[in-house]
Amino acid sequence: SKARQKGSFLFFNTAINQQVHLDLQREAALRLALENNEIDVVYQPQINIKSGKIHGVEALARWHNDRLGNVSPVDFIKIAEDTGLIHDIGMFVLKKSLLDISNFNSNQDQPIAVSINLSPKQLNDAYFIDKLVAAVTDRNMEHRLITLEITENLLIEDLASISPVLERLRDYGFNLSLDDFGTGYSSLSYLSNLPINEIKIDQSFVNKLLTSHESESLVKAIIAIGESYQLTVVAEGVETAEQLAQLSHYQCHIAQGYYFDRPLSVSDLCARYHEHLN
Numbered sequence: 001s002k003a004r005q006k007g008s009f010l011f012f013n014t015a016i017n018q019q020v021h022l023d024l025q026r027e028a029a030l031r032l033a034l035e036n037n038e039i040d041v042v043y044q045p046q047i048n049i050k051s052g053k054i055h056g057v058e059a060l061a062r063w064h065n066d067r068l069g070n071v072s073p074v075d076f077i078k079i080a081e082d083t084g085l086i087h088d089i090g091m092f093v094l095k096k097s098l099l100d101i102s103n104f105n106s107n108q109d110q111p112i113a114v115s116i117n118l119s120p121k122q123l124n125d126a127y128f129i130d131k132l133v134a135a136v137t138d139r140n141m142e143h144r145l146i147t148l149e150i151t152e153n154l155l156i157e158d159l160a161s162i163s164p165v166l167e168r169l170r171d172y173g174f175n176l177s178l179d180d181f182g183t184g185y186s187s188l189s190y191l192s193n194l195p196i197n198e199i200k201i202d203q204s205f206v207n208k209l210l211t212s213h214e215s216e217s218l219v220k221a222i223i224a225i226g227e228s229y230q231l232t233v234v235a236e237g238v239e240t241a242e243q244l245a246q247l248s249h250y251q252c253h254i255a256q257g258y259y260f261d262r263p264l265s266v267s268d269l270c271a272r273y274h275e276h277l278n
């Protein structure tokens, strides 16, 4: 039995070592990712449910590495936050998406909006707002066309330091969105104190909208909360016509998901959504 214990310990140890090794490999590779042009941004359309027209896009980071393959943002954003690389990567995603969407809008009758995911670490950077405003001024984008998404959970953890930053961002005319709404604390008291103007229903609720009464009630409740606090409500992860019909029935404003589009490269976005002006 001692031998078995030793064996399973070795196995366990090896598994941990492999994980640590993989993390270190990723960390080392991520440090070089920006210089090697391995980070890319794709855009997922957000559709106005009433008009059926494109309202805007969410910018989503992608990392392609020759040795590691395509690493999901779920994995590399965490490493980026832990190593401080999030500041450079976040600024890259911001600048690239402002460039792409201002170009898109320059041939467009009605400009579309762009939503950008922010890590709370970026908001705790004293120079973040200055860098953001400079980047937006460079591209001549209207502030009202820019939405900054912050995950509800992470925001609440850092509420005291982040809420004055959010106040300043609102004063500049940017939109603020609470991402993955309903998965976190969901205490309503902070909703009236924070300067946010949008909530995003997490895809886990949309996914079970037609199969779970609990999810259905939650979606209805979130839309009602949006109504009473005068917030735009976005549903993410919409995959079927039935889910869309139900969301439309509850008067959700905006939908995003594979039913409309997967995240698209900027050229695919233009090919699909550009109005052709004569």
Ligand code: C2E
Pocket (backbone or CB within 6 Å): 044, 059, 060, 061, 072, 073, 074, 077, 090, 093, 117, 118, 119, 179, 180, 203, 236, 237, 238, 239, 256, 257, 258, 259, 263
């Ligand atoms: P998120 O902000 O909740 O983004 C939505 C995720 O759901 C995206 O995954 C998107 O591709 C996926 N998705 C969209 N529609 C559907 C659908 O109909 N069905 C299903 N099953 N999934 C759908 P992605 O691109 O892998 O991003 C994962 C997360 O990584 C994001 O979650 C966001 O929290 C984070 N992230 C991505 N880009 C950035 C970034 O530039 N900065 C920061 N700080 N975080 C980022």
Ligand code: CA
Pocket (backbone or CB within 6 Å): 058, 117, 149, 179
């Ligand atoms: Ca998001």
Ligand code: CA
Pocket (backbone or CB within 6 Å): 179, 180, 200, 202, 203, 236
């Ligand atoms: Ca989300």
Ligand code: CA
Pocket (backbone or CB within 6 Å): 180
């Ligand atoms: Ca999410």
